Amino acid sequence: KHIVLLPGDGIGQEVITSAQEVLNAVAEEFDHSFTFDTKDIGGSAVDLHGTPLPQDTVDACKNADAVLLGAVGGPKWDQLPSHLRPEKGLLGIRKELDLFANLRPIKGFPKLLHASPLKEHVVKGSDLLIVRELTGGLYFGTPSERRDNGHSVVDTLAYTRTEIERIVDKAFQCAQLRRKQLTSVDKANVLESSKLWREIVDEKSSQYPDVTVEHQLVDSAAMKLITNPTAFDVIVTENMFGDILSDEASVLTGSLGMLPSASLRSDNFGLYEPVHGSAPDIAGLGLANPLAMILSAALMLRYSFQLEDEAKLIEDAVQSVLDDGYHTSDLQLEGGQKLGTKEMTVQIVEYIK
């Protein structure tokens, strides 16, 4: 299997190295062969090539079996014109690779729940998966432009039926593998796109009779995620609603630094990245928490390579290392031992061997 590594910016470089080491350990244990190629994206690509998404990077990804991405962005590039912003690299690669399904599993680690902003009895037991449409909707619709000499502006939330159908199918399939409960989030009391979304979810539901479906308005979902996060299993929603709700959900369990994500194409090809950002303040210091990146690599093994046992082993390793009291500086574990990026990676690798 050939994997393209896109370290990107900030702590991206450090955490991607950790993931690579963990994958090498898995390869050795299970007798697989993973080959790697490293390419530029984001701010560092702007510095080196004058664009956040060089064609060479796109080509390499298209020829790979999967892609791991660290993080993009940082204050250094914040003032650049928008086509040179690191985020454009991220949006661009998603679109180029047709990664329409963004999966964000959010599950608390019991040992870390004490760091949650929520009361323990509220958040305990929450285990949800947000399925966000990633290549359509408000973030990609055209026109997106100034008009009337700059006196007005317009963005467009556009979907085709096919685009909605494929993400809804994906979400139903995810629900079938979990607790079989799907919450479709929209604003069908106002938006025409949400009405079509809701119709398609209802149409599709007959194909998945084992899955219970519920519709929820986005404003009410934003409330319920906080008041009753355990009520959710799988949430499926439009790109921008998904952006907001998944980030909201990411802080509920108190361990943002632990959350992986997968962005999938229809054929199992995928790009995997941690939910956290590039953390420029600690970049290069060897302090970054590599676990979200390592867990993203586990998702890659599961979704792109169908290596369930290998994925599970990595997840068990993370769990066990936390249980042993090891943590990075972004986490607090009473009586635990604080490790840097490299030492944490060594712990995971040792568990695997």
Next chain:
Amino acid sequence: KHIVLLPGDGIGQEVITSAQEVLNAVAEEFDHSFTFDTKDIGGSAVDLHGTPLPQDTVDACKNADAVLLGAVGGPKWDQLPSHLRPEKGLLGIRKELDLFANLRPIKGFPKLLHASPLKEHVVKGSDLLIVRELTGGLYFGTPSERRDNGHSVVDTLAYTRTEIERIVDKAFQCAQLRRKQLTSVDKANVLESSKLWREIVDEKSSQYPDVTVEHQLVDSAAMKLITNPTAFDVIVTENMFGDILSDEASVLTGSLGMLPSASLRSDNFGLYEPVHGSAPDIAGLGLANPLAMILSAALMLRYSFQLEDEAKLIEDAVQSVLDDGYHTSDLQLEGGQKLGTKEMTVQIVEYIK
């Protein structure tokens, strides 16, 4: 001063009666004269007149000095075609009356914080105001329609410079009366409308040199509201972002049933309504919490009638009644005494007299 009452649906009728009684008590104490006229809106207007927003209602509101609205909606009307949905009445009256500025103050009552889903040390001391643009953006833009024989769909997020300027001015002015800290929320790394929004906020900021301005991406604001709600003073944002964030924020303090809102035109005219919904499950039972509606009436006195002392007295009354341990069934107060809608209203009226 002439006030139009729009009870609407569900518990709307009961809580609006409470507000009227409280306003009568204020009028008596301060020697004001308030006259009232009651009109239909929402589902009950559909039942009586075949439309959620009768012209007669619009006309009456246009001739009033302010409007109080209870709540609209309920399962009875959920299956109606979209032009007959109760929410259309609400969207319609906002647009007809040009109520572009939605103000939602969120402040915890110390006595009720224990009901918050957040840990007390996280939520304690939070006191924020969300200023949501209410008559533009994604909820009102055209086209909003099916295309290609129903195979695609489009909604539009549109703003004119003038629409953004007036809401941004409003938010700066609100910040000047508070802790002088403005957070403008957008998605300027993706949306063209957000870029214009951000430019206008930066332009305007020189007119309000006493106010500190910060820009925040909507996804990151959705996180920070939970992890650090005390970091915010005034938040200003687009209609849909505001819808999501204000509902998210409304559950932080554990007292959704206590939150008022104001929707203002440029000339101090306004519509005032509680943040909570029509609660069809308890409608007519005399159990509804009237305090959010009563606090909405206080906002009316403050913003539309410039009766600050009177507004403050109502707010003090609510605080004092809670301090005395009285509460409605949606709230929990240890060792407190549970009251129905009418008895709670009597307590407030007695404090005022």
